[in-house]
Amino acid sequence: MKLQVENLNFSYNHQKILKDISLHVANGEFVGIIGPNGSGKSTLLKNLYRALTPDSGSIYLDQQNYRDLKVKEIAKKLGVIGQDNALPFDFPVKEIVAMGRSPHKKLFEGDNKEDKEIIENALKKVEMGDMAERNYLYLSGGEKQRVLLARVLAQQTECLVLDEPTNHLDIHHQLRIFDVIKGLGATVLSAIHDLNIAALYCDRIYVMKDGTIYKSGTPEDILTSKTIHEVFNIKTDVRRHPVTKKVMITYLPESIFNKGEEKVV
């Protein structure tokens, strides 16, 4: 499934936030969006999962324009992790995950054996299998995030739009979740703050700055000391890691390394 955005513009209260954004994610591609706070990453993703409506521009899933798709049709194709894990769901974990099955069901149709297996497997994948009966409300921030990930896995969509899907997770669970998502082979567009995680998992990266796409390319093209400095105003040492063969970014904060030398791969 291919995701495509053409010339998208969006304003909050007449203040233009997204300016002529065009991007695409090919079938099975894992694409990251990076950029500083306030650059427009979440606003862009909210337009993609219909929490916001663009002022102008088009969004296509395969060749179909969003305008021509019903909400339920989109939910069968597109899974979303927004920034909503603070939602006050007063339900057992397994029922939150079961919500992921609803786009595939008729009104009032209950979960069958296959749904139950899908829900159980999704919880196992995020290592929450033993917490199925717990109340979502009383989980930690990271546990809630893993439940919402299980919900999106249970939805079994070919395309995923993710807004910082692991920002509450410890490093074990960050890697675990990205491994699971990568292993799905789905079409993925994800906002990612951690540049080293983006380097490890992304096929391509879009860099946002001031509501525009500043640059795009492979992690090797994008994650250079020069671009990182232009976008985030920090010094870094960037090398290719001998084991992972991916770019690896080491941050050189001013207070500690004010004479730090920059290297560009």
Ligand SMILES: Nc1ncnc2c1ncn2[C@@H]1O[C@H](COP(=O)(O)OP(=O)(O)OP(=O)(O)O)[C@@H](O)[C@H]1O
């Ligand atoms: N509801 C809103 N009303 C008005 N302005 C908003 C609203 N939500 C976000 N903004 C503004 O839109 C701009 C883009 O915000 P957005 O949340 O998309 O940035 P971001 O790149 O996701 O940032 P972060 O890295 O901090 O999550 C910011 O200047 C923000 O203040």
